[in-house]
Amino acid sequence: MIFSEAEVVTVVEMISVQELRGWVQAGWIAPAIGQSGPVFDELDVARVRLVCELRGDLEVPEEAVPLVLSLLDQVHGLRREMQSLAKAVDAQPENVRAAVKATYRSLMTG
Amino acid sequence: MSDDPYELLGVSKTASVDEIRKAYRKLAKELHPDLNPGDKSTEDRFKKVSAAHSLLSDAEQRARFDRGEIDGSGADTPQQRYYRHYADSDPSGRYHSDAGYRDFEGASDIFSDLFGRGSDGQARFRARGQNVHYRLVVSFLDAINGAKQQLNLPDGSTIDLTIPAGSKSGTILRLRGKGHPGLGDGPSGDALVELTVAPHAQFSREGDDIIVELPISLDEAILGAKIEVPGASGRLRVTVPKGSSSGDVLRLRGKGAPKGDGRHGDQRVVLKVVMPNTIDDGLEAFMEEWRKEHAYNPRETSGGNQ
Numbered sequence: 001m002i003f004s005e006a007e008v009v010t011v012v013e014m015i016s017v018q019e020l021r022g023w024v025q026a027g028w029i030a031p032a033i034g035q036s037g038p039v040f041d042e043l044d045v046a047r048v049r050l051v052c053e054l055r056g057d058l059e060v061p062e063e064a065v066p067l068v069l070s071l072l073d074q075v076h077g078l079r080r081e082m083q084s085l086a087k088a089v090d091a092q093p094e095n096v097r098a099a100v101k102a103t104y105r106s107l108m109t110g
Numbered sequence: 111m112s113d114d115p116y117e118l119l120g121v122s123k124t125a126s127v128d129e130i131r132k133a134y135r136k137l138a139k140e141l142h143p144d145l146n147p148g149d150k151s152t153e154d155r156f157k158k159v160s161a162a163h164s165l166l167s168d169a170e171q172r173a174r175f176d177r178g179e180i181d182g183s184g185a186d187t188p189q190q191r192y193y194r195h196y197a198d199s200d201p202s203g204r205y206h207s208d209a210g211y212r213d214f215e216g217a218s219d220i221f222s223d224l225f226g227r228g229s230d231g232q233a234r235f236r237a238r239g240q241n242v243h244y245r246l247v248v249s250f251l252d253a254i255n256g257a258k259q260q261l262n263l264p265d266g267s268t269i270d271l272t273i274p275a276g277s278k279s280g281t282i283l284r285l286r287g288k289g290h291p292g293l294g295d296g297p298s299g300d301a302l303v304e305l306t307v308a309p310h311a312q313f314s315r316e317g318d319d320i321i322v323e324l325p326i327s328l329d330e331a332i333l334g335a336k337i338e339v340p341g342a343s344g345r346l347r348v349t350v351p352k353g354s355s356s357g358d359v360l361r362l363r364g365k366g367a368p369k370g371d372g373r374h375g376d377q378r379v380v381l382k383v384v385m386p387n388t389i390d391d392g393l394e395a396f397m398e399e400w401r402k403e404h405a406y407n408p409r410e411t412s413g414g415n416q
Contacts, residue, residue: 002247030204032245032306033261039247043196047205050144050193057138058145074210075147076197081211 003040011045014052023051028069113181115162123176127167134163147194204243204304239290239299246271246303250310253277254320254342254367261303269301276318276368281305312340318367318375323382324360326350331383339379341365348379356383 009017023029024038029047031038040048051069054060060068089100116123119133141156143149165171174180197205246261256275260268269288274281282304289299307315314321324339334352338345341362348360358381366375386393 030243030245032247032304033263034247035249035259039245043193043200043205046191046193046196053138053142053144057135058142059135059139070207072144072147073205073207076194077203077206077208078210079147079198080203080206081208 001042003045004034005038005040008040008045008048012048012052014056015048020048023048026066028065113158115165115175118159118162119166121166125166130163130166134159134167143192144194147198153192204245239292239296241299242289242301244301244303245306247306247308248273248277249308250313250315251342253305253307254315256368269303271303273305274370276370277305277307278315279305279307313342315367316378318369320366320375320377322377322379324348324379325382325384326354328383328385331355331381341377342367346377350381354381354383356381 003011005017005020008020009015020029024031028051029040029044031040031044033039051065054065054068055062089097092100116125119125119130119137121129121133125133137159138156139145141152141159143153143156146152165175171180200206244261244263246259248257248259252259252273254276256277257273259271259273261271262268269285271283271285273283282302285301285303287298288301291298312322320342322340324337326335326337330337330350331354332352334354335350337348337350339348340346342365346362346365348362350360360379360381362377362379364374365377368374
């Protein structure tokens, strides 16, 4: 599912084209570049919605939005790495998993 | 958990619209699912709180609830998919940042091995500037045949880009030095442009093969024919053999997408027999006669009419 600028404004409802362009320029949203303007996918649209909610109900001031997005992107980056690491450990033979588990426990309990 | 919207928001039955909004915003800041990725119970609570808020902020619904005509769940908001659902299932991780663990590289061999790989996928600060990521949607035929294209970037600058013939979705083009400027004397980063190939109305692609459906008439299917068929780089001719069926595939060797080593994939032409708009009396009479002697059952495994 892909959306043009105008379609994003229509589905998200809470945003003007000018605002959307400002957010893209600021790098908050990174749509693909299409032959006749930016092209948004569902992830981009969900992110536009998220920024709307941050600015609206969550009352995050304009200047603080990049900070919140940066932290969220870090959390998502970490979640992704954690999931991959967990899968990598799961794919190991039983004795390796047990060794990883034991070392992990001793590190966490200090 | 209580389903009473007043209790959920922690306000009294006589709370003003303003008090309700304030209470909701305070809870939203704490509970918003995108600020608590991975926490299901917080998400459930947020859903209830949102539903309570939308019920109580609608004067008519609130009055109906107060009169006991509807219960607290009466104003279920439609299921919203939060950003994190998309972010978690995005294989490219294009918004993900590695800033939260970039310094692990020095602390652990395994992390430097694992995360050092990502010079293609992730931007990182060193002396050189950060890479900038773009995604570009290209037309199906431009991707097959190659094209030159000028990108207008969000910051107003432009980049001239050569799309190599045979590009696929996910192909990443690296433009050296077109990223962010370096720190100090460091060189600029690169611009990484990920291509997405737009679908085409007629053609589709499997690996290096191009697939096109070719409608043929009843007489062409029975008698065979030489027919022109659209190809990715111009029109092609195919010979439809006598007695062709829908689903038969004609392979035009070397007429597919370039593989990058000078060779090409094939174009596969999938036949589709289309009946005439009207079955005239002559055809009908002929078929009636024909089937007396030649009836066959294509649903049997042998299937043929030999």
